[in-house]
Amino acid sequence: MPGTGKPTLAVVGATGAVGSVLLRTLSHHADVWGEIRLLASPRTAGRRLTVRGEECEVLALSEAHEEHLAGVDLALFLVPEAVAARWAPIAAAKGAVVVDTSAAFRGDSDVPLVVPEINAHAARVRPRGIVASPGCATLTLVVAAGALHAEYGLDELVVTVQQAASGAGRAGTGALREQLALVTGSELGNHPGDVRRAVGDHTGPFPGPLALNVLPWSGAPAADGWSSEELAVREEIRKILDLPRLRVTATCVRVPVVTGHSASVHARFERPVTVGRAHEILATSPGVVLYDDPAAGDYPTPADVVGTDPTWVGRVRRSPDDERALEFFACADNLRKGAALNAVQIAEHIAAELSGPSGTSDR
Amino acid sequence: MPGTGKPTLAVVGATGAVGSVLLRTLSHHADVWGEIRLLASPRTAGRRLTVRGEECEVLALSEAHEEHLAGVDLALFLVPEAVAARWAPIAAAKGAVVVDTSAAFRGDSDVPLVVPEINAHAARVRPRGIVASPGCATLTLVVAAGALHAEYGLDELVVTVQQAASGAGRAGTGALREQLALVTGSELGNHPGDVRRAVGDHTGPFPGPLALNVLPWSGAPAADGWSSEELAVREEIRKILDLPRLRVTATCVRVPVVTGHSASVHARFERPVTVGRAHEILATSPGVVLYDDPAAGDYPTPADVVGTDPTWVGRVRRSPDDERALEFFACADNLRKGAALNAVQIAEHIAAELSGPSGTSDR
Ligand SMILES: NC(=O)c1ccc[n+]([C@@H]2O[C@H](COP(=O)([O-])OP(=O)(O)OC[C@H]3O[C@@H](n4cnc5c(N)ncnc54)[C@H](OP(=O)(O)O)[C@@H]3O)[C@@H](O)[C@H]2O)c1
Ligand SMILES: NC(=O)c1ccc[n+]([C@@H]2O[C@H](COP(=O)([O-])OP(=O)(O)OC[C@H]3O[C@@H](n4cnc5c(N)ncnc54)[C@H](OP(=O)(O)O)[C@@H]3O)[C@@H](O)[C@H]2O)c1
Numbered sequence: 001m002p003g004t005g006k007p008t009l010a011v012v013g014a015t016g017a018v019g020s021v022l023l024r025t026l027s028h029h030a031d032v033w034g035e036i037r038l039l040a041s042p043r044t045a046g047r048r049l050t051v052r053g054e055e056c057e058v059l060a061l062s063e064a065h066e067e068h069l070a071g072v073d074l075a076l077f078l079v080p081e082a083v084a085a086r087w088a089p090i091a092a093a094k095g096a097v098v099v100d101t102s103a104a105f106r107g108d109s110d111v112p113l114v115v116p117e118i119n120a121h122a123a124r125v126r127p128r129g130i131v132a133s134p135g136c137a138t139l140t141l142v143v144a145a146g147a148l149h150a151e152y153g154l155d156e157l158v159v160t161v162q163q164a165a166s167g168a169g170r171a172g173t174g175a176l177r178e179q180l181a182l183v184t185g186s187e188l189g190n191h192p193g194d195v196r197r198a199v200g201d202h203t204g205p206f207p208g209p210l211a212l213n214v215l216p217w218s219g220a221p222a223a224d225g226w227s228s229e230e231l232a233v234r235e236e237i238r239k240i241l242d243l244p245r246l247r248v249t250a251t252c253v254r255v256p257v258v259t260g261h262s263a264s265v266h267a268r269f270e271r272p273v274t275v276g277r278a279h280e281i282l283a284t285s286p287g288v289v290l291y292d293d294p295a296a297g298d299y300p301t302p303a304d305v306v307g308t309d310p311t312w313v314g315r316v317r318r319s320p321d322d323e324r325a326l327e328f329f330a331c332a333d334n335l336r337k338g339a340a341l342n343a344v345q346i347a348e349h350i351a352a353e354l355s356g357p358s359g360t361s362d363r
Numbered sequence: 364m365p366g367t368g369k370p371t372l373a374v375v376g377a378t379g380a381v382g383s384v385l386l387r388t389l390s391h392h393a394d395v396w397g398e399i400r401l402l403a404s405p406r407t408a409g410r411r412l413t414v415r416g417e418e419c420e421v422l423a424l425s426e427a428h429e430e431h432l433a434g435v436d437l438a439l440f441l442v443p444e445a446v447a448a449r450w451a452p453i454a455a456a457k458g459a460v461v462v463d464t465s466a467a468f469r470g471d472s473d474v475p476l477v478v479p480e481i482n483a484h485a486a487r488v489r490p491r492g493i494v495a496s497p498g499c500a501t502l503t504l505v506v507a508a509g510a511l512h513a514e515y516g517l518d519e520l521v522v523t524v525q526q527a528a529s530g531a532g533r534a535g536t537g538a539l540r541e542q543l544a545l546v547t548g549s550e551l552g553n554h555p556g557d558v559r560r561a562v563g564d565h566t567g568p569f570p571g572p573l574a575l576n577v578l579p580w581s582g583a584p585a586a587d588g589w590s591s592e593e594l595a596v597r598e599e600i601r602k603i604l605d606l607p608r609l610r611v612t613a614t615c616v617r618v619p620v621v622t623g624h625s626a627s628v629h630a631r632f633e634r635p636v637t638v639g640r641a642h643e644i645l646a647t648s649p650g651v652v653l654y655d656d657p658a659a660g661d662y663p664t665p666a667d668v669v670g671t672d673p674t675w676v677g678r679v680r681r682s683p684d685d686e687r688a689l690e691f692f693a694c695a696d697n698l699r700k701g702a703a704l705n706a707v708q709i710a711e712h713i714a715a716e717l718s719g720p721s722g723t724s725d726r
Contacts, residue, residue: 018693072394110661114556122591141705153575156684158521160614162577162618181541181548184548185544189621190621190622190669190670190699191667191681192670192671193666193667195668197667207660208660208667209664213619213620213664213665213666214625214664215664216627216663216664221657221658223677224638224680224681224683225638226680226683231557232575232681234683239462247682247684247685248684249682249688251523253627253692255525255619256575256618257553257576257619258575259552262579264627266521266629275588292588294584294588294590295584299580301571301572301573301577301578302577303556303557303559303572303576304555304559306553306554306555307553315579315580315588315614316588317588317589318587320594320597322587322612325612329579329614
């Protein structure tokens with residue numbers, strides 16, 4: 001609370017895929033928090049988890065115990081969209097600033113959508129007391145795209161995002177591991193539908209078999225054949241970069257990777273580009289690591305960047321037919337920069353603001 | 364031979380990944396061939412393989428036995444590039460028409476590059492006696508892109524091709540299966556480099572671990588950060604569609620799928636497009652199956668289309684920001700349409716020509 005010591009933090013959804021990574025992130029970051037309170041569904045209330053080296057009991061988020069949200073300065077919401085839609089406004093009404101990682105508020109014009117490397121300032125104006133963190137597909141590439149935009153001016157993005165299983169939470173990781181056990185050691189993958197038959201109904205949150213496969217679908221059906229996830233990438237990038245008319249087309253595919261999203265990006269700019277200057281920009285941008293020497297085998301892959309914080313970028317090329325277009329390949333850990341880390345970064349900015357001398361912004 | 368009975372066919376590389384599928388294809392197609400002679404390296408000479416229901420001994424391709432190429436009317440080459448570069452001209456000099464699936468001759472202006480659904484006519488003019496079949500990355504999407512081009516006029520393609528392990532032959536499939544055995548049943552895939560360490564030097568023909576990973580690289584280093592495979596997609600599509608100045612940017616990534624390439628395609632045309640008309644075009648194009656109803660779970664995936672002949676297309680959408688751009692997702696079996704089937708289709712066209720009444724073209 002402003003001036004009165006370190007702020008109280010609530011982690012809502014502490015037991016999930018993002019929640020687990022978030023607790024580890026808190027343990028490794030400078031300790032700016034007073035009390036840290038962990039919440040999850042009544043199903044797992046009572047479980048003990050470790051954060052900052054201390055055991056902490058998980059409390060239930062439930063109507064019977066709304067007091068668990070009382071006295072919270074900042075609440076990180078790492079729960080399914082419907083749960084966030086219901087509970088984030090309640091937490092805000094009780095006085096907490098909410099940082100939400102779900103899709104519930106990302107499109108709300110009264111809710112800033114924040115990637116601290118790009119628009120940290122936007123987190124200071126939050127009419128609903130809520131700040132949203134973008135989806136993991138967007139976060140795979142937006143830090144790198146934003147850095148290049150600052151120099152060259154973005155005109156169009158065409159992206160294919162390869163999403164890992166854990167993007168669908170614990171259930172996603174579990175389903176992939178289960179499916180792999182069903183197909184490994186067999187000759188499956190050579191006949192139409194043999195993987196689908198072997199996987200049977202062990203598809204988990206996915207619309208089909210993911211082991212030994214690529215699923216060109218993630219999210220829910222939206223208008224005109226698009227998936228909600230693909231349209232979200234477009235809307236989120238436009239909002240974060242404050243380019244409401246930017247042309248963006250995204251294809252989201254799910255790949256049999258545990259954690260680590262990757263994106264193949266075609267970026268067209270207003271001005272001519274060079275690979276040399278693009279390298280300089282990426283190499284010096286906060287949150288980005290340039291790893292680009294294919295002849296030496298240096299390009300990022302999900303299995304190599306999982307468990308790390310930055311967005312890794314390689315395969316930077318200029319289109320042979322267009323001096324204003326760059327291709328690049330970006331990888332980021334969907335549970336870290338794609339969710340927990342970005343949320344913690346936002347929370348730390350707000351904590352500094354709350355305990356800072358000015359502390360004058362809307363909540 | 365013209366007028367004198369059915370042509371003699373040589374299958375060079377009969378023991379490989381493409382070769383095995385090709386023998387099955389021959390067994391299922393109308394039997395237009397006289398003798399079928401199987402060849403491979405001296406390593407596997409003597410092995411017996413089945414084609415058209417009959418066992419057949421594999422002969423060695425070697426200097427000591429050039430007579431194995433004598434009397435051949437049509438030779439299908441399904442061998443590594445360097446082997447094709449050396450032996451295809453020898454087979455041609457002995458009188459065979461060569462259909463080559465390697466990259467050795469695809470860029471040669473005296474060698475037609477043929478996809479029968481698009482440019483079957485081109486196979487009739489073959490100054491070197493050689494016809495090339497495109498790479499499997501190109502063949503993932505070119506039939507569908509060509510069909511749309513015929514109606515709308517292509518202006519630009521931006522594609523990401525997800526390549527399966529068997530695109531790198533028997534060695535590729537073997538390496539993926541071996542790697543999966545090393546990572547399945549573990550908790551690998553959550554820490555930086557843990558998959559790489561578990562896979563160790565079992566990378567096979569790949570530049571890194573493929574299990575639980577995506578490798579943004581295939582082919583050899585080419586100029587300006589491109590891979591040879593990516594530049595080949597550009598050159599091959601331009602040549603097949605006879606659009607020497609078409610703008611094409613490709614990204615080729617390797618995914619942990621046994622067989623079945625897929626491609627995320629952004630196609631921009633000279634004229635405005637509609638999804639309805641694009642559906643009609645794709646649904647009625649030879650060699651294409653339209654499978655596009657995401658709300659019902661209908662879109663092609665590698666695991667579902669492996670072992671089938673056509674190019675499957677789904678996820679057709681119009682860009683929300685550009686009335687001239689379509690996105691689609693194409694899948695094809697890289698060993699069938701991507702290699703063996705396309706080669707057999709070319710060979711059958713040439714067989715008809717050789718045994719036909721006119722039979723007057725250059726070899
Ligand atoms: N996974 C990613 O890569 C990623 C990236 C960006 C954003 N996100 C977003 O982050 C959020 C969490 O995702 P996740 O992947 O961590 O999902 P998850 O692994 O399924 O975890 C869900 C979490 O929400 C809790 N929860 C579920 N229902 C609840 C309820 N009724 N009341 C209170 N807590 C409840 C669960 O608690 P129990 O243990 O009690 O069930 C668990 O802690 C989602 O909105 C997701 O869209 C995820
Ligand atoms: N795999 C695909 O998806 C695909 C798609 C399009 C095009 N292609 C092209 O098709 C060709 C074959 O690929 P693949 O995937 O089938 O490779 P593969 O599985 O490695 O098979 C290679 C074949 O070439 C034979 N061979 C190797 N060295 C030889 C030599 N010195 N003399 C005679 N034969 C020799 C091998 O015979 P042994 O058994 O005796 O070693 C085997 O039959 C390559 O040029 C490839 O680029 C492949």
